[in-house]
Amino acid sequence: MNDMTPQTVTDAKKRYSAGVMKYAQMGYWEPDYTPKETDVIALFRITPQDGVDEVEAAAAVAGESSTATWTVVWTDRLTNCDKYRAKAYRVDPVPNAPGEFFAYIAYDLDLFEPGSIANLTASIIGNVFGFKPLKALRLEDMRLPVAYVKTFQGPATGIVVERERLNCYGRPLLGATVKPKLGLSGRNYGRVVYEALKGGLDFTKDDENINSQPFMHWRDRFLYCMEAVNRASAATGEVKGTYLNVTAGTMEEMYARAEFAKSLGSVIVMIDLVIGYTAIQSMAKWARDNDMILHLHRAGHSTYTRQRSHGVSFRVIAKWMRLAGVDHLHAGTVVGKLEGDPATTKGYYDIFREERNPMALENGVFFDQDWASLNKMMPVASGGIHAGQMHQLLTYLGEDVVLQFGGGTIGHPHGIAAGATANRVALEAMVYARNAGRDIWNEGEDILRDAAKTCTPLKQALDTWKDVTFDYASTDAPDFAPTPEVSA
């Protein structure tokens, strides 16, 4: 690779004479560059068109995501252009993927506006993804320097304070998405919320596309849901919540809905990823100012996160959302119906919940990342999970997670409250067993069967869903398998 690599043109007269020049020659390829502690680093997976050299392709990505245009411009010389040029400094072939390369690119901190995901993403995933010399391009990971992390608010509430507000410690939280997604009237919708919360769940949830439709306008939903929440709270002595989706067509309308939710005493509101980064940051600020937990449903993410060759990895979205300031974000279940292998999912969960992420290639985490005391995000696991998987869920996902059983609650043969109770008993029995030192991975089914002896709803749940699994190959597994030493 080195023999073929074009050298940077250092003679200023040649470098800035009008015309077209290779990106690598313009200074966007600096193999000797050592990233500064304050640099933003992006790792791209690049698939160059046939005949395009990978170094030139990496340099082009660096150029197009920072200062370059297709031709030389003399106005570069009016700037401190060496500083503003992004630098591709390392290109590695992707293991077992011919034609694909990992390109490491460093960006000076001054290229970005403080506290703006919109500005960060406009550079890093702006023009560059449509660039012709590349067949495909994927943003795999980013290293965000502490100096930049500190310009963001971070999660409005965070795991610690969320638990303190809910008065709930030591076990995963339980939730359910109200089903059917569409068509229930406000009154019928509130019934589902009441039954599920009274039966033992901590949360219920609007689905992503429940906003304000002819069958149920938003105020109706909010009013009936909050009656259900308060009734359930009085029936159990617990703090309960329902994620009221305030997603709407304008910022003004979202604020109006969030204010109404607050006036009714809701502890949590919800938005969809499709409202955009700026709207998310605005709602995070509103949530911090109004003591509200902010749930984000990652609606739409699979359009760009799922395919391995092109788009943006979910781990990058997770990092952006921790900066942007949401409290809850869906992050996969491993065992349910939606995408996610165990190793990659662990990488996401670590990004959500840890103070500091060390590099972990086996989990798809390419950089050490320090979160500079930004609050932790609560991951949400939902989609095709049921009580019979409790031992797997607790093992894979740990304790600080919301487990959402939608169908697994509402589809219970003896009703919604029975479904909720089954889930709560299964969860508590599993946490109890783990704490008591039992091997829940191997003894999980026995533990559940024992718990079902004193809980008929759990027995019914186990019988109903005993054979349901979703065992498909993942489309987004890590590229690096752990060596035996690492996994031991």
Added chain:
Amino acid sequence: MTETADDTAPRPETVDLARAFEESGTREVLRELDEEMIGLAPVKSRIRETAALLLVDQARRRMGLATETPTLHMSFTGNPGTGKTTVALKMASLLHRLGYVRKGHLVTVTRDDLVGQYIGHTAPKTKEVLKKAMGGVLFIDEAYYLYRPENERDYGQEAIEILLQVMENNRDDLVVILAGYADRMDRFFESNPGFRSRIAHHIEFPDYTDAELLQISEIMLSEQNYDFAPEARAAMADYIALRRQQPHFANARSIRNALDRARLRQANRLFAEAKGPLGARELSTITETDLRASRVFRGGLGTDRARMAQAAE
């Protein structure tokens, strides 16, 4: 909620005591005790007997022949410096390996750690100590000071009542060892029958012989990378014989103190005499003069002080 293993596991038909002896690590602890501690033959044999008893009890419980946790509280009597604390440490480790205490740590206290200064102070203090010792062994040194019959309002009585209660109700949670001089312990048990009935094992610690103390002194020195010059060893033997007849003799503890002072004199001597560079040899040798300079060879550690101490008692 809890299902203990005993409810479900089938009972064995036979037991292999030799294997239990090996696998529980009992053998290992007894070997350490033998190797690390000089003399103490009667103590060692009592501990060996206790270990055997506990192994058999364990086997009986596994076969369903016994259910109650045996009373394990003990008294260690003997003069100061006869190895009571060190043996208590070994005992804690033995009880832990045999599964009679869950953690196996040793908490050592005296009256001051248990008894408070004013009303309402004693119960929390005693409970705090008991809680710290739970899962392990509580060693109460000079336990008889808890009981002061001359003072009716003494708070020691309150500590005694709590101790007795916990010794009875929490037999699974901790083992109490009461320690002190044999005669005073006897009197203490006479006036506190509650204690006597709750102590299952009495172990007496004899004084060390002169030969044993000499051996101990050599081990203590070598642990600190020192040794005796040939004529110093004889001086140490003389020292031991003389010291035993003087007041406040405390067996191994007196030896440790004597060696500490000898090292001090050695250091001073090296400063005074040294004319050139010193080698490792000189720096680690205790000579006869370092020992013979002791007041023990001149009639004792101040007979005045001994008389004052007696008057105070």
Added chain:
Amino acid sequence: MRLTQGTFSFLPDFTDEDIRLQAQYAIDQGWAVSVEWTDDPHPRNTYWEMWGHPMFDNPDAAAVVFEVNECRKEHGSKYIRVIAFDASPGWESIRMSFIVNRPAEEPGFRLVRQEGEGRAVRYTIQSYAADRPEGARYA
């Protein structure tokens, strides 16, 4: 009504051995365990009465069971919970909390509605037991 706050409320009531196992887990995580009681179990009553300080230096959970039983002697007709505090960075909060004692009768809570503008209703939750003065709420 059964108050279902805490880590384990849907399991059968805890025996001393259950308490010991779970408290030992907390101690082994390096958390300080404490005992608290109340006769006002409102879901937002954050501060139950402390039964002594958190136990920072007790290696064995028998100490927790001991204090729970001491607390029961005085407050056996009320709610008692065991709480574990984690002082490690990024947490500095409670990591576990479970009820170990309940009143024989749990009267539960009344939901008070205040009709407001439009169709909005303000809800307040009141413990039936709290109608009586502190100390006289449970038999």
